[in-house]
Amino acid sequence: MKYHVIRPWESRLFRQCRRAWDFSARERQDYELAEPLRVVDFDEAIHEAMDVYYFPGMWDWNRAIVRPVAVQGFVKSMRKQRAAYAERRELTPEQEQQWEQQLELGTEMLQRYFSWALHADRFTSVQVATLFDVTIPNPDRPQDGLLTPDGRGIWFRVRLDTVIVDEHENSWLVEHRLVDEWGELDELVLDEQSLTRAWAWELAFLGKMSGTIINELRMPPAGVELGPADAMDVRALQGPSGLIKQEYNDHVRRTQIPRGSAELADRGLAVAYEVREMTDPGLSLYPNPSPDKCGSCHYRRPCQAMSAGGDPAVILESAYRKRTVEDFEPGKLGSIWGYMPETPRTADYRSPARGDGDEAAAG
DSSP states (O other): OOOEEEOHHHHHHHHHOHHHHHHHOTTTTOEEESSOSSSOOHHHHHHHHHHHHTOGGGTTSOHHHHHHHHHHHHHHHHHHHHHHHHTTSOOOHHHHHHHHHHHHHHHHHHHHHHHHHHHHOOEEEEEEEEEEEEEOBOSSOTTSBOBOTTSOBEEEEEEEEEEEEETTSOEEEEEEEEESSOOOHHHHHTOHHHHHHHHHHHHHHOSOEEEEEEEEEEOOOTTOOOOOTTOOEEEEEEETTEEEEEEEOSSEEEEEEEOOHHHHHHHHHHHHHHHHHHTOTTOOOOOOOOHHHHTTOTTHHHHHHHHTTOOTHHHHHHHEEEOOSOSOOTTSTTTTTSOOOOOOOTTOTTSOOBOOOOOOOOO
């Protein structure tokens, strides 16, 4: 049986604009731009370094040994992405300069983070870049997995940054994020991405996720002198499921948020109801235009053609292509240390599948 696979980025795009989702989603038209828009994904390169730094197989190593290896992971990713871009298009002098600046900036940001983490990391890393699928429980029959109208099983494909275990043997989900400004606390508490990942982890591993930890690495503001990298301030605030702890300085902020079983269960129900809607054969594929969404959407041109009553086929054929890269890249961190269980039984939501990865939303 062929399973219907849904990824979190597809769910987010579905809520933003159903037409863009229809163009982009793997189970729909599966289109991506034929030509790359940027030389590198800076965020991806930073995550590559974090995967190395928190790699469980090196967690007992002296951090002075691991730090240069992690930075090299960042440099390797930057070079690999640049080489891939250069295969399709020659870099301009401005792009060459920007790449060099990003290489220097990323190295500096990572070194500051590692100096801070040396004192802040009081836990054991147990998973990085974990890739796995879960079968979504049917809201009406929780003992069964959710099915498409034509009877296929549905897999929800999830990718995690890091899972750690604290000194009390509690598991926490860690996310690394690049930010220009610190996120509002209410936004972090209600954050759909971390809640979804925590819910999926509990479903896959049959364990208790105590909460989520969000590491924010701040992009240095222009013309602002920042404090020392290893400085540390701490504050605690009351949250809906317990005491929220923040450790921070001018460069890094770590927010530790306890998560209760009720809010994770509620998030799981939201995923199930949304997936039901996404797999409804009678679903209406209307656009949802707005300046903030359409300005960055990769599918503006075919969408505009459709809105004007035209056929987008010529645009799709000339400027887009079917995706050629799979979710899961063999050999990357996560393929070994990530969870790689057996294929799930359709009716048993507690048996997750062999995992592929998440990817950035295209809209």
